[in-house]
Structures are given as structure tokens and as C-alpha cells.
Amino acid sequence: MHAVIVDSAIYRDGRRTEGPDDLSDALGEARATGDAFLWVGLHEPTEDEFELVSSEFGLHPLAVEDALTAHQRPKLEVYDDSLFMVVKPVVYEPEHDTVATGELMIFLGDSFVVTVRHGEGAPLTAVRKRLEAEPDVLRHGPTAVMYALCDAAVDHYVDVAGELQTDLEELETEVFAPNGSTKNTAARIYTFKRQVLEFRRATGPLAQPVNRLAGAAGVPFVHDQSRPFFRDVSDHLTRVNEQVEGLDRLLSDILSAHLAQMGVRQNDDMRKISAWAAMAAVPTMVAGIYGMNFDHMPELKWAWAYPTVVLLMAGAVLGLYRLFKRRGWL
Missing domain, CATH: 1.20.58 (Methane Monooxygenase Hydroxylase; Chain G, domain 1)
Incomplete structure (x- = not known):
């Protein structure tokens, strides 16, 4: 079981403290103090490995099934004893000019946060280190962890969108060059469009959960004071989605222009x-x-x-x- 637990700690008054190895004892200790919470991070657990965690924290079976199966859309679901959120972090691979997506499941409840990572795109280690260096933020409890994870994922979206914009400008220059080669150009444009589509599947559906967290109605287990922070994440995500839509439209225009250009050349x-x-x-x-x-x-x-x-x-x-x-x- 310890092989899949990447990290586990109790955070009391914004400071990390090592708790008992037994998850039930650790959760009980966190709840007993009132100002602490337990954060458990797991990486691709099996059903048997995750069964202990789900039973100790009282996680809903449907949410557990989604966390184990992966391949989920970004979403936010509210259950009686916990909150379940799915985020799809994105990583840009410059050596292949491709977009790789991971999956991050967040269970948030009374004095605990459980994160389940699939793939290599989730920025959990960096987020945990950054939060531990900011005890004032960690004092807000499990909500601070959810905000930090969403904020880190959206920040990566901004970086990836910038990389895709640069690659698109290079492709556009090559396509419309006076003596540019037309060999496999349509295939390259189509492959690029697939990368943008993969990126869009991660960023587009996340808008509704983030807007819900930032809304005035409120969400159980999430502090009302966190709404301005989630609104900031929502603003960044909106900008990313607009940029992705622009990339997709521009790619379609470039493909149409390339096909028209090919027709003119064939007529010549x-x-x-x-x-x-x-x-x-x-x-x-x-x-x-x-x-x-x-x-x-x-x-x-x-x-x-x-x-x-x-x-x-x-x-x-x-x-x-x-x-x-x-x-x-x-």
C-alpha cells in the first residue's frame, strides 16, 4: 500500500507534521485538533490498494470507480461526505511537438484531501512544496489544496497554449512561404489539429466546475472566502479557452487556404x-x-x-x- 502513497502528512496551522502511519489514526488526529487536515497523495492505485483509503475516508463508490478507471472528463461532483473533482493537467513535449494529458482526481472532505494521479502530467510534487512554503495559504485547510491544484493546472494550460501558438505561427509561415514545400503539409496540419483537440478536451469541460466553485451559491466543503481565488482561476481558464478556440479556427483556415493553394498550383x-x-x-x-x-x-x-x-x-x-x-x- 505504501508504494502507491506518494506522500502523506498532517497539516496543522499551516505547518506540516508527520502523523501516524495508519490512515484512520492520522485522520482521527487531524479531526481531533480542529485546525488540521490530512493530505494523502496516491499514484495510479489498483482497486485493492485504493480500497483501504476509500473505506477509511468514506468515499462514495461511484467516485472511487471514476478514480480507478480514469479517462474521465473534468468535472465536479458533490456527495454526502465528500467532494470529488477531476482535473486533466497538460504537458507540452517540445521534442515531438505534442500535447500529453494526465488525470488528477481530488477527494475533499471533513479535514482531509485525497489526490489520485494518473499519468505524468499532474503537478502534485511542485504544488505540495509550494504550499508548504506558504503556511498562510495552508491555514485555509483542504480548500487551499484544491485551489492550488486547479491554479497550477491552469497555469500549465497558459504555458502550453503559448507553445502551441508559437508552433502554429511557424507552421503558418512554412505553409505560405513562396517556395514552401507542400509535402505532407496537410498531414502536419491535421496532426496539429488533433493536438489542439486533445488540449481542448482538458480545458473546455473544466470551465463549468471552476465557475461553480467561484459562484455565489457555494459548494459543500469549500470555504466561502475561497471564491475570489477560484474566480481568478476561472479568468485565466477563460482566456486559455478563447486562445484554444482561436487556434482551432486558425488551423481550419490554414488548412482551407493550403488546399486552395494546392488547387491553384495544380491549375498552373x-x-x-x-x-x-x-x-x-x-x-x-x-x-x-x-x-x-x-x-x-x-x-x-x-x-x-x-x-x-x-x-x-x-x-x-x-x-x-x-x-x-x-x-x-x-
Whole structure:
């Protein structure tokens, strides 16, 4: 069981204190003092490993099932004895220009916080260290942990959105370059659009839970004084969602412009091919006529017939070339 518990501690008056190893004793100690709470962090627990935690903290079976199954949308659910929230942290991988998402489940109740991490994108270690360096924030109890986790995830969203914006500008410059290569460009745009879609699945659904935490109606187990902080998170998230929507629209426009550009280039190629085929058709026709095995043909006995026909064909080709050149076909 201890292998999946990444960290566990009791926070009393904003300070970390090491509690009993037994979760039931630790939770009882935190509740006995009244100004403390227990924070347990787990990483990808199995059903058997999580059963002890869920029974000790009285977590709802449906929330436990979601935490174990993962692959959940960001959401906020209120149960009788706890609050369950799902956040999808996002990490940008610059070596592959891809977006990787993790999952973070937060159980919040009376004097306890249980976090379950899936994947590598959750910023739990950094958040815990930052909170432990700010005891004034930790004094607000479990709500401070939920706020800090949401705030850290949204801050990562802002960074990832900036990286995607930079990559999109580079792709846009390459697509519209005068001599830019069109090889696999449509595939690259489509792959980029998939990355934006993956990012959007993490940021879009989170808006409703954060707005609910910031709303005037209030949420059980969440202090009313925390609403301004969640409003700040909501503002940042709104800005990220607007930026993601802009990226998606711009990608669609770039793809449409690229396809139109490809059509123009294909028309130019067809005009060039048609022009060269027309120039080749004239001498082919004349040579074909004079290649027929007939005795009675014009100019067959004339001494200057051959150079005259050759000059005629060259003149016809030259005339067609100049005509197509003026029209921009060549």
C-alpha cells in the first residue's frame, strides 16, 4: 500500500507534521485538533490498494470507480461526505511537438484531501512544496489544496497554449512561404489539429466546475472566502479557452487556404502541361502527315521542301511559346 502513497502528512496551522502511519489514526488526529487536515497523495492505485483509503475516508463508490478507471472528463461532483473533482493537467513535449494529458482526481472532505494521479502530467510534487512554503495559504485547510491544484493546472494550460501558438505561427509561415514545400503539409496540419483537440478536451469541460466553485451559491466543503481565488482561476481558464478556440479556427483556415493553394498550383501545372502538349502537337502533326507513304504529296520533289517544313514547325512552336508566355501559362 505504501508504494502507491506518494506522500502523506498532517497539516496543522499551516505547518506540516508527520502523523501516524495508519490512515484512520492520522485522520482521527487531524479531526481531533480542529485546525488540521490530512493530505494523502496516491499514484495510479489498483482497486485493492485504493480500497483501504476509500473505506477509511468514506468515499462514495461511484467516485472511487471514476478514480480507478480514469479517462474521465473534468468535472465536479458533490456527495454526502465528500467532494470529488477531476482535473486533466497538460504537458507540452517540445521534442515531438505534442500535447500529453494526465488525470488528477481530488477527494475533499471533513479535514482531509485525497489526490489520485494518473499519468505524468499532474503537478502534485511542485504544488505540495509550494504550499508548504506558504503556511498562510495552508491555514485555509483542504480548500487551499484544491485551489492550488486547479491554479497550477491552469497555469500549465497558459504555458502550453503559448507553445502551441508559437508552433502554429511557424507552421503558418512554412505553409505560405513562396517556395514552401507542400509535402505532407496537410498531414502536419491535421496532426496539429488533433493536438489542439486533445488540449481542448482538458480545458473546455473544466470551465463549468471552476465557475461553480467561484459562484455565489457555494459548494459543500469549500470555504466561502475561497471564491475570489477560484474566480481568478476561472479568468485565466477563460482566456486559455478563447486562445484554444482561436487556434482551432486558425488551423481550419490554414488548412482551407493550403488546399486552395494546392488547387491553384495544380491549375498552373495543368496549364503548363497543356501548353507544352500544344507545342508538341504541331510538329507531330506535320511530321505525321509527311511520314505517310503516298506518292502524290505537295512539295515532295522540291529541293527546299525539307528545310522549309522544319522551319515551319519551328516557327509554329515558337509562336505558340510566345503566346503561352504572354498569357502566363509558362
